[in-house]
Each structure stands twice: as C-alpha cells, then as structure tokens.
Amino acid sequence: MAEDIIRTKTGIQGLDRALNGGIPSGNMVLVSGGAGTGKSTFCLEFIVNGANTFGEKGLYLSTEQxxxxxxxxxxxxxxxxxxxxxxxxxxxxxxxPTSGDGFPQTFNDTVTQFKPKRIVVDSLTTLLDSLLISGISDEKGFSLVQIAETINPIPRTEQIVTKHVLYSLFKVLKAFKITTLLTTEMPENGKTLSADGVSEFVADGVIILQYVGVGSVDFRSMTVRKMRYTDHSKSTLAYAIEPSGISIKESEI
Ligand SMILES: Nc1ncnc2c1ncn2[C@@H]1O[C@H](COP(=O)(O)OP(=O)(O)O)[C@@H](O)[C@H]1O
Ligand SMILES: [Mg+2]
Known part of the structure; x- marks a missing residue:
C-alpha cells in the first residue's frame, strides 16, 4: 500500500481488507440497504469496535430505535x-423525529465537546424527512435547523427542497471532518442507491447491503459501490450476521 492516508478501521471482520485498510478518515459513507439487511448492526459494530479496539470515541445519532x-x-x-x-x-x-422538536439543538455542541472520531446517523432517511417537515417552520437557531430555514419560502418542487436540505446537511456534517456513516433505505426497484436518490452522489462512499433469497437458500451480500480517496474491492462480498457481529466470508458471490 503506497498511499499513506489516515484510515478509520471498521473492525468488521474482512471489511477493512476489502477497503485496502479502512475508510479514509473524514469520509461520509452511506450504508444503504433494505429493511433487515443489518444497517444498524453494521453501524453499532463500527462504533463499538472504534471504542473497544481502537480507543476512539463514537457518537451514535438514532432516529429509529x-x-x-x-x-x-x-x-x-x-x-x-x-x-x-x-x-x-x-x-x-x-x-x-415525530416529536416535532426540530433537530436536537445540542448536536453541534455535543460534537464540539465530545470530539468523536466516529459519527453514525441512523437513519439519514428519517432525519431528512423530519428536517423537511419540522425544520422548515422552526425559528430557533441551530445550524442543522437553520439549513431548513435557508430555504426560500417560494414554492419549489419537493425534490429541489430535499436536495437543498440534503446538501446543507452534508455540508454541516462534513465540516466536522469526522468519519461518518449514514444509513439509508435502498429502494427495491434498484433505480437509486438511497431513499432520496441524491445522497449517493454527495457522499464520499456507498456501502450496499443486500439480502437475497433464492429458493429456500438466502444469503447476504455487501458491495463497496463507491469509496473516495482509496482503491477498494469491487466484488460482491458475502457476509453473515453472527453472534460476534458482522463477518465477511472469504468466498465471493
Ligand atoms: N444476534 C443476531 N444474530 C444473528 N442475526 C441477527 C442478530 N440480530 C439481528 N440479526 C439479523 O439482523 C437483522 C436486523 O438487523 P438490523 O441491523 O436491525 O437491520 P436494519 O437496520 O438494516 O433494518 C435481523 O432481521 C436478523 O436477520
Ligand atoms: Mg435499522
């Protein structure tokens, strides 16, 4: 490995090798997949391994559990x-996200004070929806909420507003320069890699989790679809969710 970039190791069995050593630090990576594919487990393991194995602090923002x-x-x-x-x-x-509180005003402060090396947003899909619904009318100052406030009240299509909020959210999170995972629901139609159809272009990386059922046999597959600033495996990697966590199997599909 000639490159000497700093990497954040996931500690997930077999994945860091597929990433040529880990996620380039500071990258914002989508973890995309359908329900039950293991997105939350993946993110939890990223945070737990960070703390237990690498002594790195992790912040987990959950909107679903x-x-x-x-x-x-x-x-x-x-x-x-x-x-x-x-x-x-x-x-x-x-x-x-249903509380109508807008985004927690403490998030910026927490990141600034806690100084995590890893952040998880689970899920980006829900956060985005709630920013779109509650953030727009919120008058109190908080940068993530202000994102929504910057939207000109001139009627625009939902897609443009979504894009605007998403770009702004990424900008705020990116400014922290912390390795961040964001989960997003991947539609079954396979037309886009995220629920919003935009974040895969903005994100530095996209890891896709899939659950495939063939007859009575089913298996899980993981693909590193995009990872800026590093080479990585382009293969479809079989993985399992085991009592010890997520584990990539040597065999490729
Ligand atoms: N302890 C476990 N051992 C094995 N598989 C598990 C365990 N816990 C959860 N799973 C599997 O992981 C799936 C849920 O994972 P989760 O991370 O919540 O998915 P997602 O966040 O993508 O909806 C379950 O449907 C189950 O198949
Ligand atoms: Mg989940």
Whole structure:
C-alpha cells in the first residue's frame, strides 16, 4: 500500500481488507440497504469496535430505535453500550423525529465537546424527512435547523427542497471532518442507491447491503459501490450476521 492516508478501521471482520485498510478518515459513507439487511448492526459494530479496539470515541445519532432498544440490540452481540457510555467512549443520542422538536439543538455542541472520531446517523432517511417537515417552520437557531430555514419560502418542487436540505446537511456534517456513516433505505426497484436518490452522489462512499433469497437458500451480500480517496474491492462480498457481529466470508458471490 503506497498511499499513506489516515484510515478509520471498521473492525468488521474482512471489511477493512476489502477497503485496502479502512475508510479514509473524514469520509461520509452511506450504508444503504433494505429493511433487515443489518444497517444498524453494521453501524453499532463500527462504533463499538472504534471504542473497544481502537480507543476512539463514537457518537451514535438514532432516529429509529431509542436508547433501550439499541442497548438491547447491542447486548445480543455482547456489546455493552451502557458501559462504553459510562467510560466516556460512546455517546448515544435518540432523536424522535415525530416529536416535532426540530433537530436536537445540542448536536453541534455535543460534537464540539465530545470530539468523536466516529459519527453514525441512523437513519439519514428519517432525519431528512423530519428536517423537511419540522425544520422548515422552526425559528430557533441551530445550524442543522437553520439549513431548513435557508430555504426560500417560494414554492419549489419537493425534490429541489430535499436536495437543498440534503446538501446543507452534508455540508454541516462534513465540516466536522469526522468519519461518518449514514444509513439509508435502498429502494427495491434498484433505480437509486438511497431513499432520496441524491445522497449517493454527495457522499464520499456507498456501502450496499443486500439480502437475497433464492429458493429456500438466502444469503447476504455487501458491495463497496463507491469509496473516495482509496482503491477498494469491487466484488460482491458475502457476509453473515453472527453472534460476534458482522463477518465477511472469504468466498465471493
Ligand atoms: N444476534 C443476531 N444474530 C444473528 N442475526 C441477527 C442478530 N440480530 C439481528 N440479526 C439479523 O439482523 C437483522 C436486523 O438487523 P438490523 O441491523 O436491525 O437491520 P436494519 O437496520 O438494516 O433494518 C435481523 O432481521 C436478523 O436477520
Ligand atoms: Mg435499522
């Protein structure tokens, strides 16, 4: 490996090798897939490995599962999130997108004070929807909320507004220069790599998780579809969700 770029290792069995050593640090990477493909598990493992193996702090912003639900999911893999939180290595923020509160105003402050090396946004799809719905009318100042406020109230198509909010959200997150994973639902029609159809172009990387059923046999596959600033495996990688976490199998599909 001639390049000497700094990388953030996922610690996910077999994945760092497929990434030529890890995710280039500071990249914003979409983890895209259908329901149940393991996006949240992937992100949790990224945060837990960061803390346990590499001593790196991780911030997990969840819009879908609350803290107790995340503790429960993690405990199935023997990951003790509460302990990692108590050690100051992990911080979990649950944001209820239906609360109508707009985005937590503390997010910027938390990132600034906590200084995580890793951030997860699970899910970008829900966050984007709630920014579009509640953020626009929010008058209080917070940069992520202000994103929505910058939208000119002249009627525009939903797609343009979505794009605007998305670009602004990425800009804010990118300014932190922290390796970030964002989950997004990938439509089954296969026309786009994310629910919004735009973020795959803005993101530095896209990792696709798929669940394929063929007759009575089913398997999971992972593809690094895009990863800026590094070469990477272009193969479709078989993976499994095991009691120890996600593991890429040597065999390629
Ligand atoms: N402890 C476990 N052992 C094996 N597989 C699991 C375990 N926990 C969850 N899974 C699998 O992972 C899937 C859910 O993963 P999750 O990360 O919540 O998916 P997503 O966030 O993409 O919806 C479940 O449907 C199940 O197949
Ligand atoms: Mg999930």
């Amino acid at each position: 609350n803290k107790d639900e995340l503790y429960k999911q993690a405990s199935l893999f023997n990951w003790n999130l509460l302990e990692l939180e108590q050690k100051g290595l992990v911080k979990i923020i649950y944001y209820d």
